[in-house]
Amino acid sequence: GSIANAGTPPAAVPKTEPVxxxxxxxxxxxxxxxxxxxxxxxxxxxxxxxxRLARETGVKLASLTGSGPAGRITAEDVRTQRGSSSPTPQxxxxxxxxxxxxxxxxxxxxDWRQLQGTGRDGRVRERDVRQSPASRRGSTLGSHAQxxxxxxxxxxxxxxSRMMVSQEKTASVTITTRIDASNLVGLRQQFKQAAGxxxxxxxxxxxxxxxxxxxxxxxLLAARAEGDGWVIPASAEGIHIGLAVDTDGGLVVPVxxxxxxxxxxxxxEQSQVLIEKSRSGTLTVAEMQGSVFTITNLGSFGIxxxxxxxxxxxxxxLGLGRIRREPAVIEDRIVPRDQMWLSxxxxxxxxxxxxxxxxxxAVSQAMENPxxxxxxxxxxx
Numbered sequence: 541g542s543i544a545n546a547g548t549p550p551a552a553v554p555k556t557e558p559v560x561x562x563x564x565x566x567x568x569x570x571x572x573x574x575x576x577x578x579x580x581x582x583x584x585x586x587x588x589x590x591x592r593l594a595r596e597t598g599v600k601l602a603s604l605t606g607s608g609p610a611g612r613i614t615a616e617d618v619r620t621q622r623g624s625s626s627p628t629p630q631x632x633x634x635x636x637x638x639x640x641x642x643x644x645x646x647x648x649x650x651d652w653r654q655l656q657g658t659g660r661d662g663r664v665r666e667r668d669v670r671q672s673p674a675s676r677r678g679s680t681l682g683s684h685a686q687x688x689x690x691x692x693x694x695x696x697x698x699x700x701s702r703m704m705v706s707q708e709k710t711a712s713v714t715i716t717t718r719i720d721a722s723n724l725v726g727l728r729q730q731f732k733q734a735a736g737x738x739x740x741x742x743x744x745x746x747x748x749x750x751x752x753x754x755x756x757x758x759x760l761l762a763a764r765a766e767g768d769g770w771v772i773p774a775s776a777e778g779i780h781i782g783l784a785v786d787t788d789g790g791l792v793v794p795v796x797x798x799x800x801x802x803x804x805x806x807x808x809e810q811s812q813v814l815i816e817k818s819r820s821g822t823l824t825v826a827e828m829q830g831s832v833f834t835i836t837n838l839g840s841f842g843i844x845x846x847x848x849x850x851x852x853x854x855x856x857x858l859g860l861g862r863i864r865r866e867p868a869v870i871e872d873r874i875v876p877r878d879q880m881w882l883s884x885x886x887x888x889x890x891x892x893x894x895x896x897x898x899x900x901x902a903v904s905q906a907m908e909n910p911x912x913x914x915x916x917x918x919x920x921x
Contacts, residue, residue: 589615590613593615599618638659638664641669693790699791712886713893716882719880723909723911728743748799748807749802749917757902758898765853778798783796804914832855835857844864855886857884865877
């Protein structure tokens with residue numbers, strides 16, 4: 541209470557309301573904040589490539605302890621965790637591929653996830669896709685791999701091998717010329733009219749005989765490579781000419797022996813027998829050996845000029861184009877004539893351009909005047 545001074549009447553003390561007492565609140569349990577409101581733990585340190593690897597392999601970085609500098613997580617940590625959490629695979633499969641590798645895989649129909657990458661951190665590169673066995677098995681034919689494997693016959697392998705040997709072992713050059721084949725066409729028409737049911741020499745037969753006559757004048761074009769040098773026929777009896785024949789099984793070259801000594805109709809009989817045996821598959825090895833020159837004809841397919849491949853170990857091959865009637869200028873007049881292209885491929889190691897051109901010129905003259913050349917051949921026997 542208050543203290544009053546002596547002699548002073550006490551002052552009236554105002555009556556106050558009692559202060560209500562507040563009982564302390566009952567303690568309440570503190571609820572933890574929702575899990576979503578908890579601040580996330582800092583992400584483990586890892587470079588972007590390792591994070592990408594972890595995402596694609598399903599490995600949580602938070603569960604790893606980094607083995608790199610300053611506790612950084614490495615690609616090896618991710619792979620180790622992946623290997624410990626899954627059954628041991630037969631081989632480690634790729635998990636990351638470069639954009640170019642993915643594009644190549646789509647084009648070739650290759651599952652890049654089945655490849656073992658050679659790039660950084662096992663990344664699959666474009667080279668890995670293109671060199672994969674799946675790509676070499678034929679997926680190159682399309683992204684949908686809708687292809688069928690074609691077996692390679694022994695004959696096709698032999699042809700391929702000889703073609704590659706020719707390209708690798710010869711210095712081949714091809715020269716072409718166009719000739720007037722009107723007299724050649726007229727001669728064969730005469731043979732047809734006088735045949736009386738007998739065999740009619742083909743254009744290839746007539747040209748083969750004429751080529752044999754030109755080879756006697758230019759024997760170097762009939763040279764064969766043997767050992768470290770070349771050999772040439774010593775006489776007309778040694779001029780054996782191969783004739784390329786198209787068969788269902790591939791290209792076959794039977795050889796007509798001693799063309800220089802045969803008459804035209806004898807030659808036609810032998811070539812017909814060899815062509816039939818070629819297409820029936822009954823040719824013997826001996827019937828395909830020993831040629832010094834080869835003739836190939838694509839004229840029946842509408843081809844004019846082309847680049848025939850030398851039949852090693854020969855020196856040259858003559859390609860025959862189609863015979864086509866065209867306007868030509870003769871003595872200042874335009875007249876229709878039968879024109880034909882010739883393509884001569886020769887080995888420049890053995891023959892220079894000028895001798896090869898002279899030989900082709902001789903063949904051209906013989907084909908433009910076949911009757912005179914054939915009569916001269918018969919007279920020389």
